[in-house]
Amino acid sequence: MHPVRKQRLIIVLCVVLFSSAAVGLMAYALRGNINLFFPPAEVAAGKAPLGQPIRVGGMVVEGSVQRSADSLAVRFEVTDYQATVPVVYEGILPDLFDEGQGAVASGVLDEQGVLRATEVLAKHDENYMPPEVAEALEASKAKGMKGQGE
Amino acid sequence: MIPEFGHFALIVGLCLAVLLSVVPLWGAWRRNTAAMALAPGLAVGLLVFTGISFACLTIAFLQDDFSVEVVANNSNSLLPVYYKFSAVWGNHEGSLLLWALTLALWTAAVATFSRQLPLLMLSRVLAVMGFVAVGFLSFSLFTSNPFARLLPGTPVDGQDLNPLLQDPGLIIHPPLLYMGYVGFSVAFAFAIAALLGGRLDAAWARWSRPWTNVAWAFLTLGIMLGSWWAYYELGWGGWWFWDPVENASFMPWLAGTALLHSLAVTEKRGLFKSWTVLLAIFTFSLSLLGTFLVRSGVLTSVHAFATDPERGLFVLVFLALVVGGSLTLYALRAPAVNSRLRFEWLSRETLLLVNNVVFLVATLTVLFGTLFPLLMDAMGQGKYSVGPPYFNAVFVPLMALLIPVMGLGPVARWKRDSASRWKAELLLPAIAALLCGLTLPLLQGGDYNAWVALALVLAGWLVLGMLRDAWRRLRAAPDLLRGLRRTPASYWGMFVAHVGFAACVVGVVCTSQYSIERDLKMSPGDAQTLAGYRFEFLELANVRGPNYLADEARFTVTRDGEEIARLAPQKRRYLAQGSIMTEAAIDAGLFRDLYVAMGEPVGENGAWAIRLHYKPMVRWMWLGAILVAVGGFVTVADKRYRRQRVLAPDSDGAEVAHGASA
Numbered sequence: 161m162h163p164v165r166k167q168r169l170i171i172v173l174c175v176v177l178f179s180s181a182a183v184g185l186m187a188y189a190l191r192g193n194i195n196l197f198f199p200p201a202e203v204a205a206g207k208a209p210l211g212q213p214i215r216v217g218g219m220v221v222e223g224s225v226q227r228s229a230d231s232l233a234v235r236f237e238v239t240d241y242q243a244t245v246p247v248v249y250e251g252i253l254p255d256l257f258d259e260g261q262g263a264v265a266s267g268v269l270d271e272q273g274v275l276r277a278t279e280v281l282a283k284h285d286e287n288y289m290p291p292e293v294a295e296a297l298e299a300s301k302a303k304g305m306k307g308q309g310e
Numbered sequence: 311m312i313p314e315f316g317h318f319a320l321i322v323g324l325c326l327a328v329l330l331s332v333v334p335l336w337g338a339w340r341r342n343t344a345a346m347a348l349a350p351g352l353a354v355g356l357l358v359f360t361g362i363s364f365a366c367l368t369i370a371f372l373q374d375d376f377s378v379e380v381v382a383n384n385s386n387s388l389l390p391v392y393y394k395f396s397a398v399w400g401n402h403e404g405s406l407l408l409w410a411l412t413l414a415l416w417t418a419a420v421a422t423f424s425r426q427l428p429l430l431m432l433s434r435v436l437a438v439m440g441f442v443a444v445g446f447l448s449f450s451l452f453t454s455n456p457f458a459r460l461l462p463g464t465p466v467d468g469q470d471l472n473p474l475l476q477d478p479g480l481i482i483h484p485p486l487l488y489m490g491y492v493g494f495s496v497a498f499a500f501a502i503a504a505l506l507g508g509r510l511d512a513a514w515a516r517w518s519r520p521w522t523n524v525a526w527a528f529l530t531l532g533i534m535l536g537s538w539w540a541y542y543e544l545g546w547g548g549w550w551f552w553d554p555v556e557n558a559s560f561m562p563w564l565a566g567t568a569l570l571h572s573l574a575v576t577e578k579r580g581l582f583k584s585w586t587v588l589l590a591i592f593t594f595s596l597s598l599l600g601t602f603l604v605r606s607g608v609l610t611s612v613h614a615f616a617t618d619p620e621r622g623l624f625v626l627v628f629l630a631l632v633v634g635g636s637l638t639l640y641a642l643r644a645p646a647v648n649s650r651l652r653f654e655w656l657s658r659e660t661l662l663l664v665n666n667v668v669f670l671v672a673t674l675t676v677l678f679g680t681l682f683p684l685l686m687d688a689m690g691q692g693k694y695s696v697g698p699p700y701f702n703a704v705f706v707p708l709m710a711l712l713i714p715v716m717g718l719g720p721v722a723r724w725k726r727d728s729a730s731r732w733k734a735e736l737l738l739p740a741i742a743a744l745l746c747g748l749t750l751p752l753l754q755g756g757d758y759n760a761w762v763a764l765a766l767v768l769a770g771w772l773v774l775g776m777l778r779d780a781w782r783r784l785r786a787a788p789d790l791l792r793g794l795r796r797t798p799a800s801y802w803g804m805f806v807a808h809v810g811f812a813a814c815v816v817g818v819v820c821t822s823q824y825s826i827e828r829d830l831k832m833s834p835g836d837a838q839t840l841a842g843y844r845f846e847f848l849e850l851a852n853v854r855g856p857n858y859l860a861d862e863a864r865f866t867v868t869r870d871g872e873e874i875a876r877l878a879p880q881k882r883r884y885l886a887q888g889s890i891m892t893e894a895a896i897d898a899g900l901f902r903d904l905y906v907a908m909g910e911p912v913g914e915n916g917a918w919a920i921r922l923h924y925k926p927m928v929r930w931m932w933l934g935a936i937l938v939a940v941g942g943f944v945t946v947a948d949k950r951y952r953r954q955r956v957l958a959p960d961s962d963g964a965e966v967a968h969g970a971s972a
Binding site for chain 1: 545546651652653663667671674675678679682692693694695696697699700703704707708829830831881889890891892909910912913919921
């Protein structure tokens with residue numbers, strides 16, 4: 161084989177090997193680190209996995225936010241008007257978190273169906289709603305109307 | 311009247327861009343010198359009219375002309391003047407106009423500073439940039455006109471600029487970022503012009519290199535500013551979130567880093583030509599993709615498309631046209647510019663090849679992580695999110711793999727080198743790096759941190775190897791001054807950039823490993839101790855700013871009874887829209903930052919949720935990034951970029967021959 165071609169072949173083989181290693185690494189990293197969004201109705205229906213990182217979002221139920229007296233622990237409920245999911249979290253809530261507003265919590269669901277959140281996100285501004293929440297609410301509204309029609 | 315004038319100037323700009331993209335190209339095809347010679351003039355005209363248009367929009371903002379929709383939505387009469395100025399690009403329409411203006415600026419710069427280029431090449435380069443300008447100016451005019459009026463129905467006052475954007479960092483962050491993003495269009499235009507001409511040689515790489523380096527340096531500064539802004543403005547002390555918008559600017563940077571190293575090989579050795587061209591196309595495509603991701607609204611949701619299908623579709627079609635067109639051209643022309651040169655395995659070429667592969671794989675992993683949620687959503691597979699752990703898990707090993715090679719690179723010789731020479735050169739720095747790296751973490755006390763040790767060993771290897779090499783160069787000269795002068799500017803640029811990268815690595819790893827963060831409930835009078843610093847919450851006060859009201863928590867920080875700093879974080883409520891913002895208070899230092907931010911009021915007695923951070927070495931990251939950018943700028947001062955006329959004879963004859971063989 162021509163030496164230039166041989167060199168090129170070896171380079172290509174090395175690049176392929178290296179890229180496959182990278183793809184393997186990516187797949188491994190992806191497995192543990194992506195999380196799927198579930199609306200509260202699906203969590204209540206038992207469709208969400210326990211012990212795996214997930215995101216749950218909806219409106220924060222009015223009057224459901226309870227703070228601990230001596231720490232930053234907080235408990236609240238999110239709803240899509242079909243079902244509610246209780247969330248516990250310890251830390252500082254985002255500026256725009258409020259009762260009656262949209263929020264997304266990511267964390268792990270425990271045996272009692274409580275989401276142990278490691279992160280809580282709220283909408284960005286007055287008009288903006290987390291897109292997953294907007295969609296979940298719309299789906300739930302559509303379902304509710306169909307329910308009334310039947 | 312002024313907005314209409316700006317609108318008109320924008321239309322004239324578009325017409326000039328159309329002419330610029332057609333006439334010189336036709337001239338290059340027909341060998342019509344008069345048509346080709348029009349290109350520089352058209353480029354300057356494009357800059358003038360885009361500039362007028364931008365100035366008109368700026369005037370509308372400064373004069374509080376709320377009959378202009380963009381002004382009404384993004385400004386307010388109470389807004390301080392400098393934020394009115396930055397509000398021009400703090401919105402979709404204005405930032406697109408800034409994009410177009412930046413592009414016009416680069417085009418005119420190429421026209422001005424490349425008079426020594428063969429006219430044929432220059433006219434093609436400018437035409438390609440003109441084509442890109444056509445895309446963005448028509449996007450601006452047809453889908454997001456910044457001069458649209460609200461008549462009748464002019465509001466009395468504007469809705470205010472998003473408070474997050476009311477910050478000095480954000481005044482210069484977008485222009486710098488765009489200088490970088492858009493600057494890659496020059497490298498792209500050179501690559502396309504070379505493909506059109508079928509002539510890819512060392513001269514081409516030499517023309518393209520300074521432009522690429524400057525664009526890359528601007529992008530580095532832009533990204534660094536964005537990270538710094540996120541750190542002090544978002545109020546939770548993070549500096550990089552692997553957020554899709556951040557990734558959108560980071561991907562062109564990664565690909566651009568590969569490009570500028572590959573250009574070095576093409577210039578010095580005439581190798582990797584096709585590869586360099588492909589990288590130039592890839593880098594600019596990622597800039598466009600970034601613009602698409604950020605500007606189409608596809609990131610907040612795939613369904614934002616539905617609310618504004620025109621914009622998303624426009625950029626997508628333009629993207630497809632640019633990427634598809636240039637790749638087709640590449641497929642047709644690249645084989646004709648193949649090289650048949652060889653290099654040994656132990657050579658600088660191999661090391662730079664490793665650099666390219668690592669940066670390209672890094673780019674692709676970030677690209678995949680960014681697009682994965684969009685793809686899954688588009689295929690109806692559910693709403694996933696890919697978090698920082700994914701990016702860290704793939705990115706950290708890649709960088710750890712890069713640095714050993716990066717330390718060898720500057721020392722290695724082109725074409726052929728030997729392991730024994732490497733050993734002689736680098737054994738000492740390697741041992742010194744190992745010793746420093748392994749012992750320095752002991753100074754911190756507490757548990758021995760292996761990650762910090764690894765980072766210090768790698769950074770030490772990089773810096774000590776470079777120092778040894780620089781010393782060897784200077785020693786060869788008769789005296790220090792002449793040695794400094796004899797060493798080319800591109801070497802010093804590389805030196806500074808690599809040292810900056812090492813500082814950045816040390817900063818990132820130390821701050822990630824040693825940071826202490828506490829979220830606490832504190833009332834006035836409470837005190838907490840963090841890493842030996844005593845934070846005392848003195849009092850709570852109400853403060854009034856120009857367009858906001860704020861609660862201010864006043865802290866003193868003492869260490870061993872000695873006062874270190876007074877910190878006053880705020881929780882602001884902006885009057886125009888009632889939006890709430892956290893303003894962190896930071897005591898910055900070269901070796902540590904102290905960071906206090908307010909969460910929310912909890913319970914009685916004025917108790918607040920308070921966030922206290924101790925962040926060691928966090929400044930190293932940004933200072934390192936600044937050094938990297940400075941390095942990029944320094945390389946351009948190299949003498950060889952100024953002697954181009956002699957080295958680059960007009961290529962007409964050679965090109966016809968090439969065309970025939972292709």
